[in-house]
Amino acid sequence: MRCGQRAAGSFSSGAGRLPRLRHGASAAGLLRRRGGSMEEREGDVRWDGLCSRDAAARAAALEHVGQAVLRRGGAAAAPRVLARLLMLAKRCPFRDVREKSEAILSGVQELGIRIPRPLGHGPSRFIPEKETIQVGNEDAMMHTLFADSFATLGRLDNVTLVMVFHPQYLESFLKTQHYLLQMDGPLPLHYRHYIGIMAAARHQCSYLVNLHVNDFLHVGGDPKWLNGLENAPQKLQNLGELNKMLAHRPWLITKEHIEQLLKTEENSWSLAELIHAVVLLTHYHSLASFTFGCGISPEIDCEGGHTFRPPSVSNYCICDMTNGYHGVDDVHASPTTTESVCEVEALMEKMKQLQECRDEEEASQEEMATRFEREKRESMFVCSSEDEESAPTRDVSRHFEDTSYGYKDFSRHGMHVPTFRAQDYSWEDHGYSLVNRLYPDVGQLLDEKFHIAYNLTYNTMAMHKDVDTSMLRRAIWNYIHCMFGIRYDDYDYGEINQLLDRSFKVYIKTVVCTPEKTTKRMYDSFWRQFEHSEKVHVNLLLVEARMQAELLYALRAITRYMT
DSSP: OOOOOOOOSOOOOOTTSSOOOOTTOOHHHHHHHHOSSHHHHTTTOOOTTTTOSOHHHHHHHHHHHHHHHHHHHHTTOOHHHHHHHHHHHHHOSSHHHHHHHHHHHHHHHHTTOOOOEEOSSSSBSSSOGGGSOOTTSOOHHHHHHHHHHHHHHSSOOHHHHHHTTSHHHHHHHHHHHHHHHHSSOSSOHHHHHHHHHHHHHTTTOHHHHHHHHHHHHHTTOOGGGGGOGGGSOHHHHHTHHHHHHHHHOGGGOOHHHHHHHHTSGGGOOOHHHHHHHHHHHHHHHHHHHHHHHTTBOOOTTSBTTEESSOOOOTTSOHHHHHTTOOSSGGGGOOOOOHHHHHHHHHHHHHHHHHHHHHHHOOOOHHHHHHHHHHHHHHHTTOOOOTTOOOOOOOOOGGGSSOTTOOOOOSOSTTOOOOOEETTTSOIIIIIHHHHHHHSTTHHHHHHHHHHHHHHOOOSEETTEESOOOHHHHHHHHHHHHHHTTEEOTTOOTHHHHHHSOHHHHHHHHHHHHOGGGOOHHHHHHSSTTSOHHHHHHHHHHHHHHHHHHHHHHHHHHHHHHHO
């Protein structure tokens, strides 16, 4: 893969400038009730200035916020204002903002007004908060990332706080996302966020939908569009078919689908616009996979992220509290067992044996093809238990059509889908140049992101150091592409069954194909002795391999249309 040059400039998704839209709230009604500019919608409270890198500007802004909230005996302290102050007190990378926000909340409490407290335990439901990076305790490199993110997004979102286990990747991810959403490009800003909503909604990802509902409104999007896809322009409605195929069955995309979008008279897309849309769709399909795969929690200032109810002690006895038990994190801690340690040792031994076999003999092309077809066929039968409970999601189906359309394996009811040979159409030789030609610099940014995710390594496996993990990383990446029918002629697919056990395959397939069904049990059941940072690393591989697979099918169809 090409390693891209660093793109200049800061990054931003535009998120955080507006308070989050409550689940189920009418966007039109929300704007009618608040009216006017961002500052007016928060009553007397103005938030601009808190994101400044200048301490004096932040101090002046904090003074204004404090006065506005505490005047009239706290009457200005609307719940959404208090929730935002709670978010700033817990998640702002600037210490002065954290401390002053905490002080304002204490002042409100002293006036007899109930203040919110966070729900949940950190940015992920799957990872104990004590094992994530605590805001205020980050190193210099992470602080720079946090400060850059906060200065442009207006918040540190939970995706960022989990991705920061891998700062090199996070920097590339934020840079790419900023370019797609904020920089000059073929599509207007409100279209970009609406496409993000459409993509995230395919997987019922209310976390991402809510973020982009507010971004959409912030850049001037029409609230009526949020009442359902049928209220959006016909041009965006026409994108619905491509959205659902990319998300669930990308191998069905043909040049006829592309032609239909490009030649629909007054509602037609240009090639550049379509490339921009395809990259956005694939970005948010894969980001939905990361959101569910890592159990991302609701933002503190969103519904489900805080409560105004006092804490209850009914769930555990006073002896637990005196012994240091304060919540659910300890319940799910994975003890070190002989079985889980042996699991790591066995995996390392298999890697060693496979390397020795590679050195001794090489399978024929016919045998390699047979092993691929066998692995592709077996991947159809990898599925999770249907009775497991996944994270509760709110209905976001109004943002897309055909709610019954979901992931289907390749060969159901006798239907055969030809194998996609990477040698015939690859990202490096074909997709990269097509994207860069029609949407300058984006091919470079995506290539850098793919490259970092694929090659990222700390040469560790659980408690072991100085380990070459390239064989394992390639097996994960190629297994995902195998599920999408993509075959690499030079890869021995027999290695996948040696390196990836059933519980790991179930997790991979669920996160990639039906992420909304991911559960904590699935997350806990694979690689039980590995660090959480290593499981997040796995999710980065899943995100990028899925995105590249979707892109390959779409870009191949576009190339065939152009030729």
